[in-house]
Amino acid sequence: MRKTIVAGNWKMNKTPKEALELIETLKPLVAERDDVEVVFCPPFIDLMLAVEATKGTNIKIGAQNMYYEESGAYTGEVAPNMVKEAGCEYVILGHSERRAYFGETDEMINKKVLKAFEHDLKPIICVGETLEQREQGITEDLVRLQIKIALKDVPAEKAVLAVIAYEPVWAIGTGKTATSVQAEEVCAAIRKVLCEIYGEETAEKIRIQYGGSVNAGNAAELFAMPNIDGGLVGGASLKADFAKIVNY
Numbered sequence: 001m002r003k004t005i006v007a008g009n010w011k012m013n014k015t016p017k018e019a020l021e022l023i024e025t026l027k028p029l030v031a032e033r034d035d036v037e038v039v040f041c042p043p044f045i046d047l048m049l050a051v052e053a054t055k056g057t058n059i060k061i062g063a064q065n066m067y068y069e070e071s072g073a074y075t076g077e078v079a080p081n082m083v084k085e086a087g088c089e090y091v092i093l094g095h096s097e098r099r100a101y102f103g104e105t106d107e108m109i110n111k112k113v114l115k116a117f118e119h120d121l122k123p124i125i126c127v128g129e130t131l132e133q134r135e136q137g138i139t140e141d142l143v144r145l146q147i148k149i150a151l152k153d154v155p156a157e158k159a160v161l162a163v164i165a166y167e168p169v170w171a172i173g174t175g176k177t178a179t180s181v182q183a184e185e186v187c188a189a190i191r192k193v194l195c196e197i198y199g200e201e202t203a204e205k206i207r208i209q210y211g212g213s214v215n216a217g218n219a220a221e222l223f224a225m226p227n228i229d230g231g232l233v234g235g236a237s238l239k240a241d242f243a244k245i246v247n248y
């Protein structure tokens with residue numbers, strides 16, 4: 001049985017003070033479900049405060065990114081051991097905004113995934129197609145490629161700890177959710193490629209999230225699909241509504 005995982009990707013929102021306010025609002029509202037893993041992913045500057053503020057709760061903290069080098073002359077970057085020592089359990093890698101605005105390639109994402117595992121961080125690996133790619137009919141081919149490169153050289157015993165987030169780029173922040181059937185179709189294809197790489201036993205253990213305009217109204221239907229094990233939530237994670245998604 002895969003445990004549902006609902007993660008809030010706060011993106012570039014919430015100052016430290018605002019982050020604490022949001023955590024205090026959400027804390028009592030998401031405490032109930034012990035069958036759902038809850039993860040908040042605030043900006044780097046809020047991470048240590050968030051870890052402190054969620055101590056003793058069921059809420060886990062994740063970073064939104066990290067670099068793949070250990071340390072050194074990489075101005076503006078954050079190293080894996082910094083993310084780990086801050087108290088994070090998860091790290092989002094390869095988000096489509098990182099790919100589109102900051103030039104992240106599949107190869108870079110693979111390096112980050114390997115580094116995350118080296119530092120005992122669980123990666124939430126984002127994949128997904130643009131509208132143009134969907135219209136060209138290459139969604140599954142593209143997502144297969146993204147997964148295969150991201151997981152290159154990752155052994156099965158590590159892969160089971162990873163979370164894959166299927167996020168169609170056209171559904172992110174647009175209010176246009178993929179239908180549960182569309183989302184399930186791609187998530188099933190992801191499970192299939194995981195099965196090709198690792199075999200069925202391992203593939204059945206890896207959680208696959210859907211992301212892209214998930215809200216309190218559509219979460220239940222999406223999460224009920226056989227290959228969707230929760231969601232990566234952007235906009236709706238910044239409001240009390242996030243609790244409704246967790247308690248779907």
Ligand code: PGA
Nearest residue numbers: 172173212213233234235
């Ligand atoms: P959204 O973002 O829920 O605002 O569409 C999802 C994401 O980018 O992870």
